[in-house]
Amino acid sequence: MDRARGDAQERASPSRGEPETQTCPECGSTGVVEDITRGERVCGGCGLVLSDHRIDTGAEWRAFSSEEADARSRVGAPLRYTVHDKGLSTVIDWRDRDTSGRKLSPTRRSEIYRLRKWQIRSRVHSSMDRNLAQAMSELERLASQLGIPKPIRELAALLYRKSIIKKLVRGRSIEAMVAATLYAACRIRKKPRPLDEVADASRVDKKKLGQCYRLLLRSLAIKIPLSSPIDYISRFASQLSLSSPVQLRTVEILQRSRDIGLTIGRDPLGLAAAAIYVASIMLDERRTQREIAEVARVTEVTVRNRYKEIVRKLGIDTMAQI
DNA sequence: AAGACGAAAGTGGTTGA
């Protein structure tokens, strides 16, 4: 059945787990460079700074010699929120062998048995930890199905931890709260997904998901601004295999629409869809209203209404094909 | 025949009394 969605996932898969765009939206160059010391990602072609909020995981001190750099390095894996114990616990293997592969002596072996027993007990000792363990596996499943990169998953995991502490999960399904935190995390990081898309991927209906999401915002006192239609464009355009000039034109159209107040009170998804429709016609890469409506998860009617407004208020002549 | 159009009625969420 869901042919369109399957295609979209296939296209999205190469970037899975990595920063999403490796091509520069400005000049189309693929030479995006990581500048670790400044924490920026910069296009090698035109110098556009693609993101500047990266966290420097290096040491916070300076080293004046190479010996010093070695001596003062950090150890241990980074803290991970998607692992229910934050990756801090020791893991005892199930094999009865030591590190060099030799069998353990009987006394040592019974000792290990005891340790292992307590490790398992301590790892999932409370209901909170059991909940977390289940939630984190659901989070991983959902996020990988939606092709959501690691940093956003981590943020979602952090939000979920907070929601457990606030006892928000009580009486609600874990799945619904997980989906809500993931949806919120995507929006916070300016990579929003349509609510429908998240709802479809999880086994939560849209209404429940929306309720949980609003509860999350209220209880954790986080403010997430309305998503901008511009944030959806790169995803939609790639799902429709539209060229980058069309994307640029779409952004222009949306910015002009916003300037004249056309976007107030309007569904960002519908606006994004309509702007893409107009841009695709203008640059002669026409897609049907139905195709665009499908990826944006709105109806053709909405695409139509928005597109009519845009054309009328911006004075765009779609026949002119500039 | 597919796509675009527009009218009319229905739906779910927000707002203000």
Add this chain to the structure above:
DNA sequence: TCAACAACTTTCGTCTT
């Protein structure tokens, strides 16, 4: 708590390409 309201959806008949 409830009714009014705006935006969006569903449905359907008609027009255009």
